Amino acid sequence: MAKPAIPKKTVALVLERDGGLCILRISPDCLGYASCADHRANRGSGGAGQALNQPSMLVAACGICNGAKADGVARDELLRRGVSLLPDSTHRKTALRALVTPVEYPSGRTFYLLDDGTREEVKNED
């Protein structure tokens, strides 16, 4: 079954939200600027992939880091930063997991990604 492509509008929203910068930053050859939207969770097999094409499921990435991630580079670091997510039993559960898992940006700031294409900073209580 073909996986639904990420709508161009969604890619534009994600790139704008992330300031046009690569959020992965895992390759020494990182371009700095993002040109694509990277899935936080591997889509795996099966349908209903559209649930994984929400802005909350995507981060801005450059083509180099996008490829490095697909090769398994810095997998543990990406999971720790919330940039990558382990898939749940269904796409819908994985999408919910994305909403409650904040992403640590290269700046060191941490944000919850929302489905409307915005993000909300996680503030320390103290």
Ligand SMILES: [Zn+2]
């Ligand atoms: Zn990069």
